[in-house]
Amino acid sequence: MGRSIPISQQSPTTTSISLHKTLQKIVFDTSCFTFFGNRVHQICPDIWSHWNSFNEAAYIGVRSNASFYVRPWTLRGRRLMLETFDTWCNTELEPWDETDGVWNEKWGIKLNWEREKMARDHKMTLRGRSCVQVSFLWVIITNAAPMLTWLVTALLTHPELLQKFRSIAEHYISYSGNGSSRDIKFDLPRFCVEPFIQGVWKEALRLGVTSASARVVTRDSEIEGYIVKKGSVLLLPTRNMHFEERVFHHPYEFNPWRWVLLDEDSSSPSGFGQVSPEQLKRQNNSLRPFGGGTGICSGRFIAEQEIMMTAAILLHLFDIEFEQGQSIPSPNLNPQGLAAMYPLVDPKVIVSGRKTPRL
Numbered sequence: 154m155g156r157s158i159p160i161s162q163q164s165p166t167t168t169s170i171s172l173h174k175t176l177q178k179i180v181f182d183t184s185c186f187t188f189f190g191n192r193v194h195q196i197c198p199d200i201w202s203h204w205n206s207f208n209e210a211a212y213i214g215v216r217s218n219a220s221f222y223v224r225p226w227t228l229r230g231r232r233l234m235l236e237t238f239d240t241w242c243n244t245e246l247e248p249w250d251e252t253d254g255v256w257n258e259k260w261g262i263k264l265n266w267e268r269e270k271m272a273r274d275h276k277m278t279l280r281g282r283s284c285v286q287v288s289f290l291w292v293i294i295t296n297a298a299p300m301l302t303w304l305v306t307a308l309l310t311h312p313e314l315l316q317k318f319r320s321i322a323e324h325y326i327s328y329s330g331n332g333s334s335r336d337i338k339f340d341l342p343r344f345c346v347e348p349f350i351q352g353v354w355k356e357a358l359r360l361g362v363t364s365a366s367a368r369v370v371t372r373d374s375e376i377e378g379y380i381v382k383k384g385s386v387l388l389l390p391t392r393n394m395h396f397e398e399r400v401f402h403h404p405y406e407f408n409p410w411r412w413v414l415l416d417e418d419s420s421s422p423s424g425f426g427q428v429s430p431e432q433l434k435r436q437n438n439s440l441r442p443f444g445g446g447t448g449i450c451s452g453r454f455i456a457e458q459e460i461m462m463t464a465a466i467l468l469h470l471f472d473i474e475f476e477q478g479q480s481i482p483s484p485n486l487n488p489q490g491l492a493a494m495y496p497l498v499d500p501k502v503i504v505s506g507r508k509t510p511r512l
């Protein structure tokens with residue numbers, strides 16, 4: 154995350170793109186590089202299209218494999234994706250060079266090298282190991298990408314919040330080099346802890362997550378007057394909690410200020426959305442986008458870093474506008490989503506290089 158990102162000179166051209174599909178691809182490519190190093194794209198430059206055709210069928214085929222067989226191109230996508238990871242796994246696993254820190258080009262993050270080592274020590278098959286690695290990638294893309302789409306959409310539809318978001322981001326962005334070798338650097342940890350930015354993140358999660366964590370009851374119990382039998386499955390009503398009017402005033406509004414303590418940010422519009430410590434505590438207790446307990450999402454910090462960095466850099470470098478007549482995503486219950494909401498329709502947006510950033 155402390156690495157610098159090469160940027161090309163801004164082009165004045167304007168491009169029309171599908172918002173969600175494009176953000177999904179950005180998250181996919183950056184995740185591949187961050188978590189698996191350079192090799193995935195070297196082995197298979199077209200990995201995104203294979204993953205994409207697999208992913209689109211995965212929701213239909215979640216209870217059976219039928220959709221992979223009636224749509225041969227998805228079966229092919231799945232096969233090529235798994236073969237890529239077979240090749241990625243099937244390579245010499247030399248000891249981790251400590252001078253590499255937590256990342257190197259061959260394995261990506263050290264966690265993946267450690268997982269590969271453990272799987273080999275436990276005699277897991279090659280295909281078993283590639284499935285483990287792909288599933289890690291899948292869980293990243295499935296939730297982080299739609300959450301990024303939702304967060305960007307929420308900012309694009311609230312110009313005054315977008316302006317504030319951009320002005321905070323600019324404080325943490327710097328440039329080095331010049332000409333074609335210019336790099337952009339971003340102090341992500343300090344950006345993320347800004348009270349308003351935390352508000353944007355929590356508000357996007359509150360409105361955009363539709364998951365319901367499932368738990369099996371291990372003994373007969375009584376919960377708030379209800380008898381629950383051993384073996385029953387309980388679902389955490391995340392969405393109901395996130396839209397509970399007694400906790401969140403005007404729950405359908407995207408209002409990052411509701412997460413900012415009264416005197417924490419003097420630049421918030423007066424009387425709008427600032428909270429007392431008691432109210433903040435109630436809200437935090439009712440925010441469960443990542444589940445809870447021992448099964449809580451282990452990727453929640455990665456998700457935050459990846460989403461906030463991508464949103465901040467993109468919105469810093471580009472102006473994005475919805476094309477006329479496009480249906481703008483709003484909190485919905487698209488059954489395709491697993492935890493983070495997918496837009497029901499992927500809107501077209503017009504993207505152009507921003508003139509204002511210090512380039």
Ligand code: HEM
Nearest residue numbers: 293296297300364366443444445448449450451452456492
């Ligand atoms: C905004 C994005 C994300 C959301 C909303 C999300 C949400 C969730 C939820 C609701 C669960 C179930 C928790 C429970 O049952 O209590 C979960 C589990 C999990 N998530 Fe995420 N997730 C996100 C991103 C990620 C990322 C980026 C990764 C990996 C890098 C990840 C890895 C996992 C794993 C491994 C589990 C299973 C944890 C376990 O059972 O021990 N998630 N996630």
